[in-house]
Amino acid sequence: MKKLFLFFYLSVVSIAAFAAEQFVIFTPAGNHFPLVANGVPCPIYIDSSEDKGVMIAAGNLQQDILQVCGEKPELLTSASSKQCIIAGTYGTPFIKKLMSAGKIDKKELDGKNEKYILQVIANPCEGIDEAVVIIGSDRRGTIYGIYELSEQMGVSPWYWWADVPVMKQPNVYIKPGQYSDGEPAVTYRGIFLNDEAPCLTQWVKHTYSTNYGDHRFYARVCELILRLKGNFLWPAMWNWAFYADDLQNSKTASEMGVIIGTSHHEPMARNHQEWSRKRKEYGAWDYTTNKKVIDQFFREGIERMQGTEDIVTIGMRGDGDAAMSKSTNVKLLENVVKNQRKIIEEVTKRPAKETPQVWALYKEVLDYYDKGMRVPDPVMQEVLANVHIPETSDTWFRHAPIDTLYSRHSYTYFCFVSSAYVGDVDDIAAAGDSVLILTSESSFSRYPVSAGVLPLPESAISYILPYGAPIAFFRVDSVVKTGNSFRYKLSRSR
Secondary structure: OOOOOOOOOOOOOOOOOOOOOOOOEEOOOOOOEEEEEEEOOOOOOOOOOOOOHHHHHHHHHHHHHHHHOOOOOOOOOOOOOEEEEEEOOOHHHHHHHHHHHOOOHHOOOOOOOOOEEEEEEEEEOOEEEEEEEEOOOOOOOEEEEEEEEHHHOOOOOOOOOOOOOOOOOOOOEEOOOEEEEOOOOOOOOEEEEEOOOOOHHHHHHHHHHHOOOHHHHHHHHHHHHHOOOEEEEEOOOOOHHHHHOOOOHHHHHHHHOOEEEEOOOOOOOHHHHHHHOOOHHHOOOOOOHHHHHHHHHHHHHHHOOOOOOOOOOOOOOOOOOOOOOOOOOOOHHHHHHHHHHHHHHHOOOHHHHOOOOEEEEEOOOHHHHHOOOOOOOOOOEEOOOOOOOOOOOOEEEEOOOOOEEEEOOEEEOOOOOOOOOOOOOOOOOHHHHOOEOOOHHHHHHHHHHHHOOOOHHHHHHHHOOOOOOEEEEEEEEEEEEOOOOOEEEEEEOO
């Protein structure tokens, strides 16, 4: 059955497309390692002390090889085969032995983040003559190496969600050499399942017979993220409650190696539905009148996420995906954050800075930022700022300095697509620079931005964008810096 995958609204997505050099071939060669020879795969060896997430990935590798050659390889926990695949993580007993024997250079992995190396090694240990060895600097590094092998064999990360077919191969060989992706350039890479109803909710009910995403569903999502070499997920948050709907959801993600966060209006590892469903019991979502109850609600969230790598959203918005009341001020919100970080310290028994946190500058929250609200430096500031597109001359246009900018030749192009920004700052515009604003809401209009092909002639851009998508050109008349944000006075240039 064709799987539904278009529900992945990638409004917070930065999974990079990076891959090692091709090391898999499908024709026999004398000096290549026979992973599959005449339809018969070699076994997979995993030390019994390995992380649960690595064991899960190894089990998926078994299934992947089955799809490729028609026979499922044996999964071993003792070295008892002349040729095999070995997967392990830096610091585990077996990998330590390999390094102490000089089979692997520890400098390749020591202190690295989510890196793997894959290479063929002769006589890696007693009882094994030759092996394809996949070693990760940490558990996700090992998992990525396993899934890189799967993908190069022809198993797409989208094999399940998009029914990407797997080509049968009677022979799979590994080329000599050492292969790696290196370390990822971006620490957190993942997806946000945004506004899941009605499309995703109906599909889940049809597929799993549940009214919410349970651990079976999220296991599939986590597998996809890991196969794409991501590590992060904001779960669905409209009608579902990731932490509360199924207590196995959090455990499943943590075991598989996926870091969970919560959306811009779900602070302290609590889902909004958890409050909404008990609103009569809890009272008003108002920190000025109901601080004690809300603080306890926050505390329970931090207590529940103990033992995971989850990232805590801090700050506070209104009841649901809504603005705070008009009486809300910067001092109140700064006090909310101060108390949240105090709760984090009390529960974890560690300084707050040791627990990753994110502050989402979404809609009215950016206004508070512009008014001077600040959070401690260790907190990641994720900008999801709605932007007013100027339509007349002499209009002040505001944005945070994390917007996507492209500096090319003598012009600086601001590429504003819809209301969500992704990317890095290459430069800050100066007076006299030209500004291109793409005002289309169509997802297709993101293409020229994400592909990095700007600048383009106006005629070319108009052809790339969907029919009828408006384009506005402005000139930067002046720039005013306030704190870490910039305001640009623009006038129509053409």
